[in-house]
Amino acid sequence: MEEGPENVAFFVFIHADITDRKKADAAKTEFVSLASHQLRTPLTEIRWALSSLEREQLSKEQRETVETAHAASNHMAETIKAMLTISHIETGEVTPEPADINILAMITDVSRLHAMEQKKNSLVLDLRCAKNILIRTDEQLFKEVLSNLLINAYKYTPNGGKVGISVQQDNDHIKIDISDTGYGIPHQDQKKIGQKFFRASNAEDKQQEGSGLGLHIAYSLIRLLGGTLSFTSEENKGTTFTLLFPRAV
Amino acid sequence: MKKKEKHVLIAEDNIFLGEMIKKVLTSRGMRVSIARDGKEAISLIDTAPPDLLLLDLLLPHVDGYGVLQHRKQKKLTFPVIVCSNLSDKTNRDRCKEFDVNAYVVKSDMDDAQLWPIMQKYLK
Numbered sequence: 001m002e003e004g005p006e007n008v009a010f011f012v013f014i015h016a017d018i019t020d021r022k023k024a025d026a027a028k029t030e031f032v033s034l035a036s037h038q039l040r041t042p043l044t045e046i047r048w049a050l051s052s053l054e055r056e057q058l059s060k061e062q063r064e065t066v067e068t069a070h071a072a073s074n075h076m077a078e079t080i081k082a083m084l085t086i087s088h089i090e091t092g093e094v095t096p097e098p099a100d101i102n103i104l105a106m107i108t109d110v111s112r113l114h115a116m117e118q119k120k121n122s123l124v125l126d127l128r129c130a131k132n133i134l135i136r137t138d139e140q141l142f143k144e145v146l147s148n149l150l151i152n153a154y155k156y157t158p159n160g161g162k163v164g165i166s167v168q169q170d171n172d173h174i175k176i177d178i179s180d181t182g183y184g185i186p187h188q189d190q191k192k193i194g195q196k197f198f199r200a201s202n203a204e205d206k207q208q209e210g211s212g213l214g215l216h217i218a219y220s221l222i223r224l225l226g227g228t229l230s231f232t233s234e235e236n237k238g239t240t241f242t243l244l245f246p247r248a249v
Numbered sequence: 250m251k252k253k254e255k256h257v258l259i260a261e262d263n264i265f266l267g268e269m270i271k272k273v274l275t276s277r278g279m280r281v282s283i284a285r286d287g288k289e290a291i292s293l294i295d296t297a298p299p300d301l302l303l304l305d306l307l308l309p310h311v312d313g314y315g316v317l318q319h320r321k322q323k324k325l326t327f328p329v330i331v332c333s334n335l336s337d338k339t340n341r342d343r344c345k346e347f348d349v350n351a352y353v354v355k356s357d358m359d360d361a362q363l364w365p366i367m368q369k370y371l372k
Contacts, residue, residue, distance in 0.1 A: 040334035040356035041263070048269040051359040055276075077356050084336055093338055 022075065026091075033087045036080045047073050053227065075209050075211075082213035086196070087143070089220045096138035096225055103167055103174070104129045106139060110146045111165070117154040118163070129167035135174055135245060145221050145229075148214040149178045149241050155210065156203060156239075159183035174247055179240040185233040194219040202235070254280040255371050257278045257297050258299035260290040260316060261332070262308050266355075270303065273360045274367075287311030301371055305355075306333040306340060317347035328370035332363075 014054065050070045088094050111118070111125060118125055135142070153163045161181040168175045185193060189200040197212040218241075222229045226246060233239035257279045261267040264285070271281045282299070284290035286309040294302075294316070302320075306313035313331065320329070327348040333340065336354045344352050351366050 037334055040354070044334065044355040045263070045265055047267075047356065047359045048266060048273075051270055051361070052272065055283075081336070081354070081357060088337060128344070 028243050030091075032083055033091075036084045036087070039076075039080050043073060043076055047077070079211040079213065082161045082211055082217060085217050086213060086220070088216070089224065094141065094221070094224060096141055098138055100134045100136050101139045101142070102131075103133045103135050103176070104131055106135075106143060107146060107165055107167070107176075109145050110150060113147065114150055114154060117151065121154060121157065121161070122159050123157055124152060126162060126164040127166075129165070130169075133167060133169055133174065137227075137245070137248075141221050141225055145218045145225075145243070146176075146178075148218040150216055150242075153178055153182065153239075153241075155181040156180065169247060172247060174245045176243040176245070177240050178243075179238060181238045184237050184239055185231075185236040186235050190231075190233060194229075255300040256280045256282070256297070257301045257303065257367075257371075258263060258282050258284060258290065258293055259303045260284045260287065260308060260313065261303070261305045262286060263305075270360075270363075273364075277364070285309075287313065287315045290316045293318065293321075294325065296302065298325050300327060301367060302329045303367075304329055304331050304349075306331060306335055306344075308348060314343065317344070317349070321347060330352070330363075330366060332358075 047070070050066055050073060053066045054063070054070065085094075107127060107129060111127065150163070150165075157163060157180040163181075164177070164179040166177045166179075168177075183202050185200045185201055189198075192198045193200070194215050195212075196216045198213040198216075199210055203210060219229055222243060228244045229241060230244070231239055231241045255278075257274055259267050259270055259274075259281060261283065262269070262285050266368050267285070269285045271283055274281045282293055284293050288310040290302075290304070290308070291311065293299075302316075304313050306317060308316070313333070316327075317329065329347075330351045330353060331344050331349050332355050334355045341352050351369050353363065353366065
């Protein structure tokens with residue numbers, strides 16, 4: 001049958017009032033924003049108090065206790081930061097400010113920022129990127145995406161493993177692969193990756209701390225920046241996240 | 250000859266946090282003053298401009314922006330690091346307009362993160 005108005009027998013109009021849903025979303029986002037700010041004040045005091053304690057003469061057991069508390073406070077700070085980032089994205093407060101950015105410099109900055117995590121797990125970072133590739137994007141937001149992907153790669157790759165970052169370009173796109181030789185994402189969990197607070201079942205098994213917000217942020221930000229994020233993964237072999245981005249004009 | 254101590258002014262209304270930061274900076278050889286509100290910060294700045302100001306934004310009487318406005322009006326050039334738990338873009342952008350040197354989120358940082366940033370502006 002040919003398509004065209006003459007073949008239309010009837011129309012179906014679907015109408016739903018989403019005002020209440022919008023109001024509820026706005027209230028929820030505002031609550032997260034306010035609650036996060038309120039949590040930050042006591043957390044700041046906890047972190048400084050722990051830093052102060054760490055400088056004191058402590059027994060081995062006391063030091064371990066303080067370090068555990070400090071690690072937990074770091075995790076809490078990260079979670080609050082992630083919740084606020086999501087809240088800012090959802091309220092439309094995040095507006096990209098594009099500029100021409102050198103990708104290699106940007107990746108180098110991000111990898112330096114997470115050098116401690118890399119060293120802690122004795123991981124090899126294999127970076128393959130030409131020196132002169134420019135990308136037109138918001139530097140801070142793009143770094144946030146890269147950071148979240150790199151943190152995950154470091155977190156879910158066992159000691160001695162390898163994390164790779166490779167950048168390629170063709171006429172239309174710039175492609176960044178962030179790969180690891182880590183635990184991989186179980187097949188049944190793959191559909192849920194990127195959902196808020198979702199963590200793969202084997203991540204919980206490995207007792208790796210995480211909020212399940214990092215990838216959600218990465219997906220949300222990359223959409224905002226006009227790129228796409230996808231992945232392939234095989235359990236116990238590793239995962240590759242691929243960022244595809246229109247080339248700088 | 251003994252090197253002159255750098256003077257750091259902390260404008261922070263949280264007494265515990267102010268004292269904690271003071272303790273750490275004093276142990277690093279800084280001379281530290283604390284202002285509990287924006288009005289006191291302005292008064293201390295007028296008495297002797299510090300080598301560096303650590304400035305909270307939500308302060309009683311006169312807020313952090315009032316202090317920044319005063320610095321601007323008096324054409325003072327000492328570096329300012331804003332230490333606030335407000336992390337939104339609006340506040341960050343507003344601080345940029347006052348030529349703030351760095352903006353750190355208090356709960357995301359402790360001494361280990363703050364000190365390298367301070368060193369950069371205390372040279």
